[in-house]
Amino acid sequence: VVLTEDELRFLAWGGDGKVKLWDINGYEALQVWDHNTLVFGARFNDDESRVLSWSFDGSVRILDVTKDNPQRVWKHGDDARGALFNHDETQILTWGGNGLIKLWDTTKDEPLRVWNDGNSVSDALFSHDESRILSWSDAGVLKLWDRSQSEPLQVWKHDVPFYDVMFTGGDSRVLGGSYDGTLKLWDVTKAEPLKVWRQGNSLTGARLMKEGARTLTWGREVALWNTSPAILDLTPTQRIMELEVRSASRLDSSGQLSRMKSSDWGALVRSSEYSAIRERFKAKKNRLSSK
Numbered sequence: 001v002v003l004t005e006d007e008l009r010f011l012a013w014g015g016d017g018k019v020k021l022w023d024i025n026g027y028e029a030l031q032v033w034d035h036n037t038l039v040f041g042a043r044f045n046d047d048e049s050r051v052l053s054w055s056f057d058g059s060v061r062i063l064d065v066t067k068d069n070p071q072r073v074w075k076h077g078d079d080a081r082g083a084l085f086n087h088d089e090t091q092i093l094t095w096g097g098n099g100l101i102k103l104w105d106t107t108k109d110e111p112l113r114v115w116n117d118g119n120s121v122s123d124a125l126f127s128h129d130e131s132r133i134l135s136w137s138d139a140g141v142l143k144l145w146d147r148s149q150s151e152p153l154q155v156w157k158h159d160v161p162f163y164d165v166m167f168t169g170g171d172s173r174v175l176g177g178s179y180d181g182t183l184k185l186w187d188v189t190k191a192e193p194l195k196v197w198r199q200g201n202s203l204t205g206a207r208l209m210k211e212g213a214r215t216l217t218w219g220r221e222v223a224l225w226n227t228s229p230a231i232l233d234l235t236p237t238q239r240i241m242e243l244e245v246r247s248a249s250r251l252d253s254s255g256q257l258s259r260m261k262s263s264d265w266g267a268l269v270r271s272s273e274y275s276a277i278r279e280r281f282k283a284k285k286n287r288l289s290s291k
Helices: 236-247 262-270 272-289
Strands: 009-013 018-023 031-034 039-044 050-055 059-064 072-075 080-085 091-096 100-105 111-116 121-126 132-137 141-146 154-157 162-168 173-178 182-187 195-198 203-208 214-219 222-226 249-251 257-259
Touching (some): 009 039, 018 039, 050 091, 059 080, 059 091, 080 121, 091 121, 100 132, 132 162, 154 182
Antiparallel strands (some): 009 018, 018 031, 039 050, 050 059, 059 072, 080 091, 091 100, 100 111, 121 132, 132 141, 141 154, 203 214, 214 222
16 A cells, blocks of 8 residues: 555555555545556655556556556566656666566657566665666565666675665665665675674664664664764774764773763864864765765
């Protein structure tokens, strides 16, 4: 089920092969569209005037919320697992169980480009500037694609499937969470992760906070992680200092934190060492905002 922004209408779909648009206070569907096969998912476009839906038979459809018949139908191939509009809604991305990822012009019948992941693709997304695409598969493989090239720029592997993946740091980094409770951060130019966090049990969701510096994860437990690119650029000594300033506590040699006096905290914040950390954070923020 997907709600509209004002929460007055919602989309529903399922095994009966139908996508239905409902008024939240009504008893009859406002619109019913028939795929004639199991519908895997649907989503609104930005202004909620159109719906993108995809189904087991590989068809992907654009539906006008005021009309009974689809605006356009594409055949992705076997088992369409998902579809996504780009920002200006002139293109859509589709993916599925056949391992293919396809980019379409919304006015044309044939795909602009096709990539072969080689595994059943469970999800995909555009980078913010839409120059690159991320896809991840049931086999626990995450791939980064340039939309102008046929081979992936990067291939990252994990032991179990990813449940969620996102770009961060102005598209310069990728954050991926997997069902074994692991959260990993990669630089898009490197094969090995920059940082690995372990929640200790199965994760089922993650959300990058709006300020881009922290990530909320949930499963059997809920955890908040500092995934700021600026934090990861600090030296180990600087990271300890940043922790001490944020917590107003001293970290001793045994790894225990003890509350510091307000005068000691003030002196630490005003120190030249911490000023260097603030300048690094400021420079990182300026670089990311300019991208």
